[in-house]
Amino acid sequence: MAEHSSRARRDVAVVAAVQAVAVALVAGWFATGHASAPDDGLVQLDLLSLSERVPGVTAVDGRPTMVVLTCTDLLPVPARELGPAYGLVVSTDPQLARRLSLPLATSECQAGYVLLDGDSLVRYRTYDPGWADHAFEQEVLLEHLEGGHG
Amino acid sequence: MRRAAVLAAWAGLLSLQLVVALTYRSYGTWWHWLLHQLIGWGVGLSVAALVIVATRRHVPAVLALVGGQLVSIVPDLAFRFLRMPHERSMDLWLGHISIHTGPSPVVVALAALLLGGWVYAAASFARRRAATAMAVIGVSLVAAACLLARDVPTSLSDYPLDTARVVR
Numbered sequence: 001m002a003e004h005s006s007r008a009r010r011d012v013a014v015v016a017a018v019q020a021v022a023v024a025l026v027a028g029w030f031a032t033g034h035a036s037a038p039d040d041g042l043v044q045l046d047l048l049s050l051s052e053r054v055p056g057v058t059a060v061d062g063r064p065t066m067v068v069l070t071c072t073d074l075l076p077v078p079a080r081e082l083g084p085a086y087g088l089v090v091s092t093d094p095q096l097a098r099r100l101s102l103p104l105a106t107s108e109c110q111a112g113y114v115l116l117d118g119d120s121l122v123r124y125r126t127y128d129p130g131w132a133d134h135a136f137e138q139e140v141l142l143e144h145l146e147g148g149h150g
Numbered sequence: 151m152r153r154a155a156v157l158a159a160w161a162g163l164l165s166l167q168l169v170v171a172l173t174y175r176s177y178g179t180w181w182h183w184l185l186h187q188l189i190g191w192g193v194g195l196s197v198a199a200l201v202i203v204a205t206r207r208h209v210p211a212v213l214a215l216v217g218g219q220l221v222s223i224v225p226d227l228a229f230r231f232l233r234m235p236h237e238r239s240m241d242l243w244l245g246h247i248s249i250h251t252g253p254s255p256v257v258v259a260l261a262a263l264l265l266g267g268w269v270y271a272a273a274s275f276a277r278r279r280a281a282t283a284m285a286v287i288g289v290s291l292v293a294a295a296c297l298l299a300r301d302v303p304t305s306l307s308d309y310p311l312d313t314a315r316v317v318r
Contacts, residue, residue, distance in 0.1 A: 008274035011211035015195060015267045018215060022188055026260045029184060036257055040310045041250035042303065044179055046229060047236040049302045101309035125306060130178040137177055140233045 039127050048115075048123045048141065056096050059120045060087025064145040066138055068113045068131060069097040069105035082135055086142045087116075101125060113138075117145040163212070170223075173230075182250075185259045186222045189244050189292060192262030194218015196288040199266075199273035199281045211270065218266075222246065238302065245296035252295035262292050 030036075059065040065087030072092065082088050091097075094106040102112040104127065112127035115138070124141055128134060174183035198214030201207075225240040225247075240246045249255055265288035273281035303309050 007208055007210075011208075012271045012274055014211045015215075015270055018191060019264055019267045022191070022260060022263050025184065026188075026256055029181075029256060034181070036254045037250065038181055040300070041252070041255060042309065043181065044177075045236060045247075045250060045302065047238070047247065047302055049238075049304050050306065051304075052306055054306065098311070099306075101306045101311060103311055122306065125309065128178060133176075134178055137229075140229060141235055143233060144235050 042126065044126050044128055044137070046137065046141065048144065050121075050123050050125060052122045053120065054099055054114075054122050056093075056099065057089075057114065057116060057120065057122065059116045059118050060089065062118045063087045064118055064142040065089060065116045065120075066113050066142065067091060067100070067116060068111060069093075069100060069102045070111040071106045071109040082142070083139060085146060086139070102127065115141055115145060163216075174226075181256075182226070185249055185255050186226065186244075186246065187219055188259035188263045189249060190219035190222025191215045192218070192259070192264075192266035192288060193222070193244055193292060195263075195266030195270040196285040199269040199285045202270075202273040203278045203281050203285075208274070214270065218244075241296060245292055245299075247302065248296035248299035249292070250299070251302065252299035255295070258291060258295045262288055265291065 057067050063086055066082065067089045069091055092106055094103075097103055097106040097112075100112075100114050100122070102114070102125065104110040105112045109129075110127055111129050111131055112125070113131055114122045115124040117123050123145055131138070170187075171183055174180055194214040194217050195211070197218070198209040198211070201209050222244045223246075224243045225234075225236055228234040229236065236247060238247055241248050245252075249258070252258060265284055269281050269284040269288055272278075272284060301308075
């Protein structure tokens, strides 16, 4: 019984420590100006839920293509470039950004991108200011579009 | 010897947790880490509390925390290691999709963890009624947040256009 009580106290202490860390991290999240649901909770959801043609965006050579919307045409050097199987287009056009529901990309430099399948249908849209470093994530999604899935 | 083994196990577990957190951060998905770990830990603790109440046997906190965490991040593990995009059906993994578009996701996730911890403590110290009631509330909180969630957009016109919104 004493052993059970001692184990219980120790485990509750572990839980309290985890809770304290979580409270500190959440406080830090809000203290640094972040929203509880960035972009209404739709940022980097990695779910291919769209299938929509938008004037002004076309898949490069019929390949799955990433169209990046940003406020600068100085293309950051991607840490890992997209594979040759995929197209990459960078645009600073505010009208196009708005049509793609990424208005902050050109007005506040919060870059975002859409992914097109080979038929030029928009299949995915997200804000991602760190897009140049997230080739793995983009390739997983593009790979799925390449296979005609989703 | 046993003490050294326990210390090594703790060091390994904490290192693994650090790797997981840094991996989410490197993908620019710290917000997703916050949501899914907290939800996983909270639900894991609530379920452990119910098991303690039902069986009167001790369930180690680490088992509850890591078990809940693993269940919660199955879709992210599938994305990373099986290259599988998310799908709506992945809500089976503790609301992995809907929790994003539900009300105040970070607050709900923290509440789930705090409730889960209190439930676990109540169950561990034989406060069975309180533990059962709070465990049900904790799990229901996550379920209700998922049920109240907005659908994932199927059209670009469904996305917010409010330019005053904080994105990250």
